[in-house]
Amino acid sequence: MHTRTISPVFVGRAAHRSALREALRQADASVPQTVLVGGEAGVGKTRLVEEFLAEAAGAGALTAVGACVEVGADGLPFAPVSAVLRVLHRELGEELAEAAAGFGGELSRLLPELGPPSAPERAARDQEVRGRLFELTARLLERLAERRTLVLVIEDLHWSDRSTRELLGYVFRVVQSCRLLVVTTYRSDDIHRRHPLRPFLAELDRLRTVRRIELPRLTRDEVRAQLTGILGQPPHQDQLEQVYARSDGNAFFVEELASVTENGRAGALSDSVRDLLLLRVEALPETAQRVVRVAAEGGSRVEFGLLRAVAGLTEEELIEALRAAVEASVLRAGDDDTYRFRHALTREAVDDDLLPGERSRLSRRYAEALEADPALVPSDQHVTRLASYWYHAHEPSKALPAVLAAAAQARCRHAYAEQLQLLERAAELWDSVSGDERRLLPVGSDVDSYPVCDCPDETLGFLDLLAEMTLAARLAGEQERGKSVAKRALRLLDDMGHPLRAAWFWAQLSRLVRQLGQGDGWRELGRAQELLDGFEPSPVHALVLTEAAGWCSVFASGPGSLATAERAVELARTVGEADVLLNALISLGSLLIDVGEGERGLAEMRYVAERVVPEERVGVFTRSHVNLQSLLEGMGRSEESLRVADEAQTLAHRYGLADTRSWIAGNRADALFSLGRWAESDEACAEALRSAQSPVAKGLVAQRRARMAVARGEWEEAERQCALHQSLQHYDGAAAQTAHPAAEHLLAIASAQGRILDAREIFAEVVRVNQPPGTGSYTWPLLHEAARAESRAVGVPAAEPGQPAAIAMIRAYAETLPRHYPVWIGYALLVEAELRRAEGRATAEDWAGVVAAFDGLCRPYEEARVRLRWAEALLAEGERQRAAAELTEAHRLSEELGAAPVTEEAERLAARGRLTLGGEQPEAATGPEALGLTPRELDVLALLAAGRSNRQIAEELFISPKTASVHVSNILAKLEVANRGEAAALAHRLRLVGVGQRVAG
Structure with a gap:
């Protein structure tokens, strides 16, 4: 019987090895590369990577391997990155320490060997420190990869925690001009439709330096070659057919089937895959089997000292048992004195074969061993693994404090998704622990502005936990989960007499509802304000009033809202809440701009932006730069808006804020559209969609794409994007900044298709809703489309009777709109001129005034449209030469933009007026x-x-x-x-x- 089951000959994979070699060549040329190696469990991903690593090391590259561990599902963040850094530290020593000089205390969160961590940051700045951790990790790798080629391998990405994925994604995007190659492996058969790795892989596929390799199963000829290597001779034909049929080309199963032979032929095996996987284990000596079962419950990688403590064997007995398991290819020895299963499928089969009581007993022994000697595992893993072991041991009184401690550590490391998972586990365990034991727990919310209460009431302790969960969900981008937790807290608070806490949760719920696009959040904010009535000023008061001011800046701008923002600023200063104060100043600045005090408003917002950057206040940054660039664009200062966007994009990448990146890219698309740089605007929209997390952010991308499709005359695409936007906005009464562009695009489509009555109804609905008009930048373009529709109504019998009333409605609504800035004044003149055109009384002088208003505003799309109208009016008044000049300019602008409807209308006007266009005469009919x-x-x-x-x-x-x-x-x-x-x-x-x-x- 042959016991060698690993073929000494590496079979096939020529194309995949070639792809890895090409990636290494690019990395050697200082072009960082990422290779994603996917395939089903057992197909040969690890063997391919091992062979490649040997080649890379032979070529002079420094290699390091880290693996995601299954315990990551329980909240162990950054495990593979920490493992890779440990290998690099062991290989490079002082060189790594020198590369980390100046920020070793911060990187010690990933590599404790760099020394004690820097002082913990306060809760309000969790996100910014997390972003800095990402930036410094990328900077360290860049420095290390300047002198030599680094080949880093991250195995089992399907087990990765969210924080690891976000850190890797950040590194893949920002690391440039260094000799770095990162290879990852993942089980493609584990990546179901809702698996969190799926969107991550889709995002990476868009990066230029990322390539994906998918390993197929072995062919019959490759299985023959593999069996030949294992058996030392070619297999019999029936043995080949039997192994190939049963393994279906899976390399791992080929090895397993080849290991059981009888007279040179494959022996009979159970059809159960589990039984197949357990065959090799059951062939081990009893002591080795016992060690393998212990290792299976310890996780995918277990330290030697921990195994010894749990197995209860002498050192010699344990070594002999491990030697047998390694020689049988059940376990593999790691360089860091750890042992892992050669294949994860085997560990799963062994773990599944344990009895329930046996499994919990082993977990208890692991937990007891770690409590007795924390040094048995790396210090950065101790808390999380202890929590996992106690939880699986079904010891709630032990598990709950351990889980809470692990959640605190996850938050300290800015791994919010993992923190949320751990807090949810704590909530699950809560009722299984007695009240006396719960009072000893370190539960006490450190959430910004959350009201502290010394009352020992047990329910309040649970509310502290829910407050942490609410914040963790929001920071992790899990708004739906955060909403559910906040509602649960509010149900508990009913009739409890704790209004400050209830107000805090209502304020959080308001924000979450808005982010989900499920409402405007005013009802929730109103309830929060009611609860605070009659109480002395507090941080919760400041938070709620600031949220109200922010709401007003979006949904109800005007003098009354300005007073709300001023009170929020004053209250925040009184209670000393710095972040709340800066947020209040942002709302104040926005509202000042809305009422015409543009320079004062911009000064307030620039003050905030200037403080945010050096102080790294990420929670404020998510509003400061986004709002500033949007308001500059709305005022017609598109170039300034782009400059703010450039700075904001850099910061958002640094902080790892996906949804904020989407807002910044979307606002950038607006400015580029206004400036006529439409191809760049398309790219910005694509970037916004890649980064978008919330339904609102995704809906805004669809809205911007609808605008572009309308401008280009791509009506089917415009309708598709409008429908997509509507599907992502799940409530009525959206803010003017969302509702008015949506109505504008639908109205433009209806008008272009000759559905004038539908176009009127769309505008009439806007008026009926009695929506505050908001800033002119969102509403004036809507009125322009409504006025254009009335021009198209001339000569349409069904539309003419209602035209006077429709025009009067547009004029009346226009009277309510502000005209504080040149671009708004230009639109006001444009709307009135278009209405006069619909009435048959627009003059060339009217349109000359509109052209003059837009002159110098750097808005070529508007310029093309108004020059077209001016040319039409000049032609009607007999000024053919001037008309031809203006029409030629309008045609040139629209062609450069790709604004097909304007181009076609200019060509029709030239034909009707027998005008020269672009130096060419219209064709005459002949024949x-x-x-x-x-x-x-x-x-x-x-x-x-x-x-x-x-x-x-x-x-x-x-x-x-x-x-x-x-x-x-x-x-x-x-x-x-x-x-x-x-x-x-x-x-x-x-x-x-x-x-x-x-x-x-």
């Missing part, structure tokens, strides 16, 4: 069928065939009614017909109006 008709007579014939009167023909072609009558008479004579009806019939029959018809649209 024998013309019967002597001139190009102008063909134009008249087309309109005559469409049923137009002489007056309407004159208006369309910018000629006098008398001239139109002369043309009609000439046409009747040349066609030898008696009346207009016969002329129209003959024109259609002889197809004489094919050219002329193009001017009738």
